[in-house]
Amino acid sequence: MGWEIDIAWLTVLMFGSLAILLMAGLPLAFVTGGLGCIFLFLFGDLNNLHLLPSRIFPFMTDYQLSAIPLFIFMAAMLERAGIIEELFDVVYRLLGGLKGGLASATIIASTILAAMVGVIGAAEVTMGLIALPAMLRHRYEPKLACGSILAGGTLGILIPPSILAILFAVVAEQSVGDLFIGCVIPGLLLSGLFILYVTARSYLNPTMGPGLPPEERVDIKEKIRLLRGIIAPILLIVLVLGVIFTGIATPVEAAGIGTFGAFFVAAIHRRLSWQGTKEAAITTLKASSMVLWIIFGASVFVGFYSLNGGREFVAETLIGTGLGPYGILVIMMIILIVLGMFLDWVGILLLAVPIFVPIMLQLEFNGVFGLPGPTEGITDPQKIKETMQLWFGVVYMVNMQMSFLSPPFGYALFYLKSVAPPDITMAMIFRAAVPFLIIQAIGLALVIIFPQLILWLPRMVYG
């Protein structure tokens, strides 16, 4: 039709109609895809629609993206192998004597699990099924119990391997391996903060998280015997992350090897069967095609917006606020948190990252509170660019943790509700998430203020 419109109004029109259609319950993939087509036609002509396959095809044939179904497959196989129960069971008995030990055990088991899987669903649901009843039986305060499951589960998407990192790397055109390594310390930091919180609460008020009664505790000899039970998962972590970090295999290949390893773990648990494999493959297919179709739809929508100068518009508006680099970063973080309340992570990634990353690369970050910035001491422009991409990538991923917990639309909340006993209400789960959301926000602030938390480890590994 060839209409013309000012970019500011176009922004309002596009994101306004996006919000309305989303609220009307049409799946995100079709909202963005449909709107993308309509705008392409209205502000261009029918021929513009041929942009569709040429935007979609690169994603279909992207090498890195095949790691997404494979890592989901690996998680689904491990879930069927009963690894999650076993992990919790071992850590639970090791820490049972401590106050708040069950909550800490949940978080630690989730952290170990996060190093094997790249998604949050598996850990969240299984922990909800086994750890929540265990904690409630031992008279843990329900909110503390729910919160530790919620928070621990979200680590799955931060600690490598993580499908969020893979997708971010593809969209922002950077290395998956770097992002994986960069996420290790922030992931452990968050995990540590969560444990610190539950332990502190339980010691200040022992009725919140009492230790196990002495008759249920186990002695040192038994503890060492128990440790043998988690050798297989630990070896699997070493295998998958080891081959990536030493450069023996690419993340995609590591995902393939890891899934083979998951087959083996299932086999030694005597749970490898054709039916189980089929179910795992179908679970994988549903999750990965959901992710990919959002990518297809959203890339049409964002592609149109960028073609019409949307990126420059957002950049100019943000820089025009006169807030300085850190102010703009804070605004971005707030936008991401607000988006996280309503959208799921794939949608946010596709809508925000292609617009935010180029802006970040234009800005100079020289540190706050007199602390060194991320690019301190680097002069090579290519190195500066890589460092900035890595830093922002991980900051973004830490931020995305919150989108899983932030009401009203947080995945983790719904996963937990779907398996919790009926007397745990949705309102209770919302309230349980709040302290952990605050801890995540603290973690986010820490990685922004101290960029070395992200950058130190990749530098050590790659020199």
Add this chain to the structure above:
Amino acid sequence: MSEITAPLAKALHAILPSWVVLPNMTFVLPHWIYWSGIILFPLVAAFLVHRAEKARTGQRVSLPVAYMFLIASGFVGLHRFYLRAGKMAVVFIALFFLVLHGNDQGAAEREAVSKRQNDLKIAAFERDHFKTRAEQGYDGANAQAAKAEATLKAVEARLAAARLERAQWNAFSGFFSYLIFILLVIDACLLPRLHRACLEREPPGEEKEFEVMERGPKPDPRRDIQVPFTLWVDRINDWTGTYVAYWAVIAVFIYYYEVLARYVFNAPTNWAHEGMFLMFGMQYLLAGGFAYLNESHVRVDVLYEKRSFRTKAIIDIITSVFFFIFVLALFWTGLVFALDAIEVQETTLNEWGIQYWPVKLAIPIGAFLLMLQGIAKLIRDILYLRGVRATDATA
């Protein structure tokens, strides 16, 4: 470590015939095997699932699984671990490490050889240069030529030494890889007995019920309405989804093979990566309708979820306009895109050169399958509004 193993490598090289080296794994997957593999594997898998469902296996050790681990990963003894006879597995792991060690050393020597070959070229050039000058009668050129000749000899000797060392390390890796192979053949014969022993040690016991929580779609009376058309669409998409889901299993084994071929046998393939990501590319597209059938496409159900099914049906009918615009545009442009590729019989530009057009054809087919599911949903919404309920329709 190489101080201890180097004499061994030397001895092995001296004793063994020259064909004892790591087997050459270079192998290019023919196109027809690739295509028939991804077409036939799901059918075979579906058959096996069907048979396994009838037999209700999976709770106990199985001989075919043991053979699968023997073939795929017997070199580190996984089949032994699987049958709880892991003590011998340590031998496999130790031997495998020796193979890797030999490879490492061999790779270092290979670099040395190519460096020496370079040195040799330079030395030969210098000698020739001084020789021609000597023939032309330049002063002192003879002495320089003699010196260059000596350098050349020395470089030749060093090259020969490097070559010898490389051959020694090749014999080293080769010897241990053949040893592993022989042990695997022996184990292949022993496997039925090990399997029986393992079965005896693990009494069948009571069936441990192990259910995995599936996060399926929430119950929705609209979805239960069936007319012949919707029934067929559901079947087609369910079948397509299950079919392409099995492809993930292929990818696991192909990537595993690729890493092994590259890291152990130093023979990376030129087809594994391309073959797999193209397969996944087709999978994502073809599964769109299946995901819609199972309500896997995420919605922002903040306001939507609280409405009655009647209101939802009305809203869905209105918003389906946007859905149909998207899938129709995708179908039409995808078809043009694919037909262009078919016309020129497009192949990929890499060495392997697999046909590209089937992958492009997946776009219009996927859009069509999704559109069918969307039409089925629309029919259900309309029928629901007209008061049809599941019991009426099926009766």
